[in-house]
Amino acid sequence: MRGKARRCGTLGGAAILALICSGAGLPPPLAAPGPSPQPWGPSSTVDANPPRAGASAALLGVSQQTQARTVAKALEAYATSLKRAEARRLAAVKTWKLRRAPLRAPAPPADKPEVTSERGHLSGAGLPPVLVRVPTDEKVVFLTIDDGAEKDPDLLRMLNDLRIPWSGFLSDHVARDDYGYFREAHRQGAGVHNHSISHPELPALSYREQREEICEQQDILEEEIGERPTLFRPPYGAYDRDTLRAAASCGVRAVPLWAEEAFPDRIEWGREDRKFHPGDIILTHFRGEAEWDGSMTDMVRRVLDTATRQGFAVARLEDYL
Ligand SMILES: [Zn+2]
Numbered sequence: 001m002r003g004k005a006r007r008c009g010t011l012g013g014a015a016i017l018a019l020i021c022s023g024a025g026l027p028p029p030l031a032a033p034g035p036s037p038q039p040w041g042p043s044s045t046v047d048a049n050p051p052r053a054g055a056s057a058a059l060l061g062v063s064q065q066t067q068a069r070t071v072a073k074a075l076e077a078y079a080t081s082l083k084r085a086e087a088r089r090l091a092a093v094k095t096w097k098l099r100r101a102p103l104r105a106p107a108p109p110a111d112k113p114e115v116t117s118e119r120g121h122l123s124g125a126g127l128p129p130v131l132v133r134v135p136t137d138e139k140v141v142f143l144t145i146d147d148g149a150e151k152d153p154d155l156l157r158m159l160n161d162l163r164i165p166w167s168g169f170l171s172d173h174v175a176r177d178d179y180g181y182f183r184e185a186h187r188q189g190a191g192v193h194n195h196s197i198s199h200p201e202l203p204a205l206s207y208r209e210q211r212e213e214i215c216e217q218q219d220i221l222e223e224e225i226g227e228r229p230t231l232f233r234p235p236y237g238a239y240d241r242d243t244l245r246a247a248a249s250c251g252v253r254a255v256p257l258w259a260e261e262a263f264p265d266r267i268e269w270g271r272e273d274r275k276f277h278p279g280d281i282i283l284t285h286f287r288g289e290a291e292w293d294g295s296m297t298d299m300v301r302r303v304l305d306t307a308t309r310q311g312f313a314v315a316r317l318e319d320y321l
Contacts, residue, residue: 092161096297099305102162103312106138108319115254115321127244128232130255132270134279140315141280141307142167143300144258146195146233148175148182150288155296156181160188164304165316167191168286169233171199172217179224186225191318193231194218194252203240210242215250231256231321254321258283262303264294276312279320 093101113135117123121130134142143166159166168182168190175182186192196202196213197220205213214232222228232252234243239255247255259270259280271277282303289295307314 089161089163092158096158096162096301098162098301098308100308102164102304102308102314103139105140105165105313105315108316109136112320118257121257122239122241122244124241124244126248127241128248128252128254130239130244130257132257132259132281133277134256134281134317134320136279136320138315139278139312141276141282141312142256142317142320143282143284143303143314144169144233144256144317146283146285147171147199148195148286150286150296151178151181152286152288152296153181155286155300156185156188158297158300159190162304164300164314165189165191166314167193167231167317169193169195169231170217170221171195171235172197172220173199174286176220183225186227189316191231191316192221192225192227193229193233194221194247195233196235199235201236201238202234202243203238207242207246211246211249214243214246214252218250218252230254231317233257256281256317256321262299264292264296264298264302267302267306276307276310281317 090101115129115131115135117127117129118131118133123129143164145166146169148168148170158164168185170182170192182190182192194214194217197217198213200213202210202213218229228251230251230253232247232255234255237257244255260276260282261268262282262284267282269275270280276282284299284303287296292299304314
């Protein structure tokens with residue numbers, strides 16, 4: 001039932017929906033809950049779930065024909081809203097000068113994959129896993145943006161227009177002058193996570209100092225953004241066992257590092273084949289033209305065009321970790 005409900009959430013077209021979702025066209029009481037709302041699904045401006053034919057105690061006693069008409073109408077309205085959302089997305093592809101429309105990510109996994117530390121990284125009971133790619137066979141990659149110095153409004157516009165999911169890892173010392181920017185990103189569906197208070201080389205610090213760097217930023221982000229982060233990325237990717245212990249002690253579930261790093265003019269590949277692989281985590285930074293030969297939107301364009309050319313979609317990290 002769950003699989004059926006999930007498909008209903010991702011397919012468009014009134015006819016298909018009518019067949020799949022309502023069986024004979026009459027209200028099937030959907031016992032299992034549908035998929036959780038996907039802010040980066042077909043569009044956050046439309047309901048990610050098609051109208052439920054089942055929630056219709058009010059229809060009891062009405063003739064089956066009337067019921068069927070009501071269901072058909074609701075599905076048609078849903079299909080229309082999906083079509084409009086797709087038209088807006090395609091218009092954004094032109095606005096932001098992409099070569100092709102980004103591929104759509106598949107529906108998120110019903111259950112998050114079991115994640116263990118990548119080979120060569122520390123692991124242990126009670127410690128959050130350290131990874132550079134998410135275990136999946138799907139052709140998806142994940143976009144993560146670090147630090148928080150540059151707060152380019154065009155970046156939020158572009159990612160929102162194109163419905164591209166992403167996750168920010170914020171360091172308080174550069175993000176704090178405008179947490180409002182990141183609140184807006186979070187409101188649009190972005191994940192906001194922890195990248196320490198002052199961006200130190202953590203292994204050079206004592207356990208207590210590391211705990212302050214990580215756990216105080218957990219508290220600040222919870223206060224500023226309204227949601228406690230579940231992911232932590234150590235500055236420079238440098239960590240030791242104390243880092244993982246400290247992170248675990250204040251609610252961190254996983255420590256995503258990265259497989260590639262993106263810039264406006266290039267991608268620095270983690271492997272010799274210079275290709276994305278399923279589940280790769282892409283790192284980039286909130287940086288502007290002062291430090292980069294290009295803007296943040298140039299960087300996003302490079303990531304998206306490269307991913308699309310290689311047959312990859314950008315998926316939402318929090319759906320997998
Ligand atoms: Zn950093």
